[in-house]
Amino acid sequence: MPLNQEDFLIKCNNLTYYFENSIALNNISFSVKKGERLVLLGANGSGKTTLLRILAALYFPHKGELIYKGNIINRKTSKDVLKQLRTEIGILFQNPDTMIFNPTVYDEIAFGLQERDYKNIKDKVYEVAKLCQIEHLLDRSPLKLSGGEKQKVALASILAPNPEVLLLDEPTANLDPGSTGWLIDLLYELDITLIISTHNLSIAPEFASRALVLDTSHNLIFDGSLKELKNEYEILKKANLVHKHKYRNDFHWHDWY
Numbered sequence: 406m407p408l409n410q411e412d413f414l415i416k417c418n419n420l421t422y423y424f425e426n427s428i429a430l431n432n433i434s435f436s437v438k439k440g441e442r443l444v445l446l447g448a449n450g451s452g453k454t455t456l457l458r459i460l461a462a463l464y465f466p467h468k469g470e471l472i473y474k475g476n477i478i479n480r481k482t483s484k485d486v487l488k489q490l491r492t493e494i495g496i497l498f499q500n501p502d503t504m505i506f507n508p509t510v511y512d513e514i515a516f517g518l519q520e521r522d523y524k525n526i527k528d529k530v531y532e533v534a535k536l537c538q539i540e541h542l543l544d545r546s547p548l549k550l551s552g553g554e555k556q557k558v559a560l561a562s563i564l565a566p567n568p569e570v571l572l573l574d575e576p577t578a579n580l581d582p583g584s585t586g587w588l589i590d591l592l593y594e595l596d597i598t599l600i601i602s603t604h605n606l607s608i609a610p611e612f613a614s615r616a617l618v619l620d621t622s623h624n625l626i627f628d629g630s631l632k633e634l635k636n637e638y639e640i641l642k643k644a645n646l647v648h649k650h651k652y653r654n655d656f657h658w659h660d661w662y
């Protein structure tokens with residue numbers, strides 16, 4: 406890939422994406438420096454998954470552009486550049502079932518390494534399995550695991566080729582509190598650029614200090630620190646991050662301390 410002359414790893418300029426006739430992302434612009442960590446917040450259906458998939462070059466924007474390491478990423482981008490991006494950016498889907506297809510957990514982790522002609526595959530599989538606390542599952546069928554175990558297998562498969570950027574879509578949705586704590590520690594120790602979508606405001610500050618917020622109209626309505634966001638009631642309301650009940654008339658959240 407060409408050397409990056411500019412001060413960002415990822416840049417999104419006015420990204421717009423449609424599914425058939427309905428808009429999923431509306432004119433989104435932001436940039437990410439190498440090593441930065443961001444949480445992506447927003448209501449159900451606001452476009453978080455779509456944005457992560459665009460960043461992983463699984464979808465291409467209909468308007469605007471994605472720039473990764475100085476390369477414009479779109480349908481016309483060369484196969485070599487796309488291959489490089491897909492090697493360097495790992496994405497964990499919200500539903501691990503869509504990522505798992507090998508007969509054993511070992512094969513599942515080894516798959517991406519084989520595709521990339523990796524040396525010492527066995528050592529790497531054991532190393533990553535240990536990191537993800539799934540060594541005891543290596544001979545099992547990944548399809549017959551619990552939701553949280555599948556999530557860890559999918560994460561191990563993504564971490565095995567040492568990605569530079571990790572995109573995690575609701576990674577804690579299937580995890581118990583202990584495993585959520587383990588994931589926070591694991592991510593903390595990785596030297597990586599991280600974008601992580603979550604609805605869980607209580608753990609968002611454990612992942613990152615910068616937040617991007619999408620509203621229900623698929624606009625990016627906030628790009629700043631989580632600390633500042635906490636005081637932005639109008640933004641929090643637009644993103645369904647606070648609510649009120651019929652019996653309780655003040656806007657509030659349940660899990661942000």
Ligand SMILES: Nc1ncnc2c1ncn2[C@@H]1O[C@H](COP(=O)(O)OP(=O)(O)OP(=O)(O)O)[C@@H](O)[C@H]1O
Nearest residue numbers: 424425428429447448449450451452453454455456
């Ligand atoms: N395959 C699809 N076909 C048509 N519309 C889709 C498809 N996938 C997503 N959408 C629509 O695009 C919009 C953005 O969806 P997306 O999955 O990106 O939202 P999200 O913020 O990740 O939601 P959630 O928090 O519920 O996971 C929604 O209106 C959704 O209904």
